[in-house]
Amino acid sequence: MDVRSRVVLFSVVYFLLLLFPGSALHLRETTEARYGEIAREMVVTGNWVEPHLNGIKHFHKPPLAMWGMAAGMELFGINGFGVRFFGIVAAVAALVALYGTARLFLDDEDAVNASLICATSLLFLSSSRLVSTDIYLACFTSLAQLMLFRQLHGVRSPWNAPLYGVFLGLGFMVKGPIIFLFTLLPFLVAKTFDREHRRVFSWRETAIATGAFMAVGLPWYVIVCAKNPQLLDYFVRVQTVDRVATNRFGRNKPFWYFFFIFATTFLPYTLFFVRGVMGWNELGRRIRILFVYIVVPLTVFTLAKSKLSAYILPFYGTASIFTAYALARVDMARLRAVTTVLLTMAAVAVGVAGFVYQPAASFRGQLVLYSAALLVLCVFLRKSCISSNFVRNTAIFALCFSLAVYSAITYLGPYQKGYREMVTAINRFESGEKHDVLMYRAFLPSLSFYRNRLVAISLVGDRDLRFEENEDLQNVYLSSEADVERFLAERGEIFVVTSPAHMETFKRNHHCFATPVFVQSKHSAYFCRKASAPLLSR
Known part of the structure; x- marks a missing residue:
């Protein structure tokens, strides 16, 4: 070829x-x-x-x-x-x-x-x-x-x-x-x-x-x-x-x-x-x-x-x-050998990750298999240290290593600032209804992406509004607790995404009941109903 x-x-x-x-x-x-x-x-x-x-x-x-x-x-x-x-x-x-x-x-x-x-x-x-x-x-x-x-x-x-x-x-x-x-x-x-x-x-x-x-x-x-x-x-x-x-x-x-x-x-x-x-x-x-x-x-x-x-x-x-x-003109025999050692250590690290990183424990078997395959590649890499195939074999290792890493990332989504599972839980909870979602003191655009509809933002100070007329944003950007109160009162029931600490503030300020829907360390999702509102069907 x-x-x-x-x-x-x-x-x-x-x-x-x-x-x-x-x-x-x-x-x-x-x-x-x-x-x-x-x-x-x-x-x-x-x-x-x-x-x-x-x-x-x-x-x-x-x-x-x-x-x-x-x-x-x-x-x-x-x-x-x-x-x-x-x-x-x-x-x-x-x-x-x-x-x-x-x-x-x-x-x-x-x-x-x-x-x-x-x-x-x-x-x-x-x-x-x-x-x-x-x-x-x-x-x-x-x-x-x-x-x-x-x-x-x-x-x-x-x-x-x-x-x-x-x-x-x-x-x-x-x-x-x-x-x-x-x-x-x-x-x-x-x-x-x-x-x-x-x-x-x-x-x-x-x-x-x-x-x-x-x-x-x-x-x-x-x-x-x-x-x-x-x-x-x-x-x-x-x-x-x-x-x-x-x-x-x-x-x-x-x-x-x-x-x-x-x-x-x-x-x-x-x-x-x-x-x-x-x-x-x-x-x-x-x-x-x-x-x-x-x-x-x-x-x-x-x-x-x-x-x-x-x-x-x-x-x-x-x-x-x-x-x-x-690489083609300067003697680098020792550096090629050093690189082979470093890549071998990376291959071993893939197999060890499932035993030392708790979120990866559920798929440690796959990681061990990936590690074994990478170590086999390291054998070929070691044999090519002094040949013209060294760069090619190093590239093959890097591509296979990336496949191992990205396969692991698909399992680690909830631990990697990903909110797809949260939206899935929200959609499952409401059983086909389309209640609005409010981000309270948070801005997470992936919620709007996975929801495929705009999610309201409240009390976030870094949104640049210089090119907007404020009246166009009354149901998208809520700049005060009064706006949040209006938003909740008009709907009766909404989902709120915020940190657990801010959820306590939200319930206290707006007199509502909150049911956890998706709980994680930084931001969680809650189904909130105004205390004075009648229970709406879900």
Whole structure:
């Protein structure tokens, strides 16, 4: 089988593996549930222009990723599989584009290794199944870089410039100007010292790329800013400047945060990447310049106040090319052996987990079987330490390990901030009736997602209402105890989701009876009836 056929085969297998167990995974609070609920509301309301979160306009991110999630649910229904589907498509597209870019720096075998390294690095592999914007941004970053490096080191084509602009525009529609940190900014830095970067696009090609970017990336912004006059200031000042310069969103971390994140989430390839950096003098000029596309975004995110682990995902592609290059040209025999030992320990840990982690005790037998299979793979990995199959066997281990982990997560949903079981219990309790649900001093968007109808929020102070008229939200957002009292009195019976401590406050303030429906440590569900109300049938 030739190299390209192997790439196609791997892409298909990888896609199918990521689909499992998409429908079984719970939406985790708050990120997955937030994006999933925005997409669900697009589907049920038909409003794909102005994103809403629990009935409230939500402009934290442009909508392209949510459009992908909503499109998946249009095809497959409102469920975990549908909302994840096009994120998995984006992951595979990113890897195919990465292979195309890697071939400009490496021979075919090493280019395949670069794709395998990225595909099975911890952060990329986990993000591919997550309901979030990051994998979509990684996809369009990879596609934009392919067009740029084709113009730099491959075939100069009249299509490279417009497609570069198109993919920058699509990335801009996923997360705004952050796409430039992985593309334009390192490109401009490289222009200061690299002759090839200085003459990559002519003035005419630059104008074409700019026009393509504007045609794809700006119309939605123009439309929503025209409908919501405060939005331009919100995008520029709150969502761009404040994210970089302030701790407005409470995400400030130590300066070394992303160095730690990269070291732990580029596993199991981190050691090879570091060895490549240490062997700098053994690397070629072009691969050194490619390193700029890692250093520049890493530096910006290190200096920025707002930090989340997945922010750096889009440069994992270039990091994988760098690592594959280093593996092919720098002696790493000892590091390969060390990696084999570490993966063997990970395989043993899977089998031990069911005996030391109580929630996993009910399926410890499956974990032991997974562990045994992984240990068999470690034998093959050990035998390939000094062969060209090492990366391939490491990738196979990483994929099998991820299957073991995600199979376990499907059992651990109730322990992983997942609320699907709670909604199932609520639906079973009411026997077909549609009583309203109130989140009291809590905001859990997965309740609206799994309920497939809006769940009311009360006494939560971090909802941004600047783009709403308050009278439109009287049965969605309850800002005072008086609003809660009205909501309960009008209905007589409702479900309340809150913490046990807040439930006592709720009963005392609103004089109602409460029957536990689904009890867990942080938030529980109760069926509440106003003490003065007649008993309604259930």
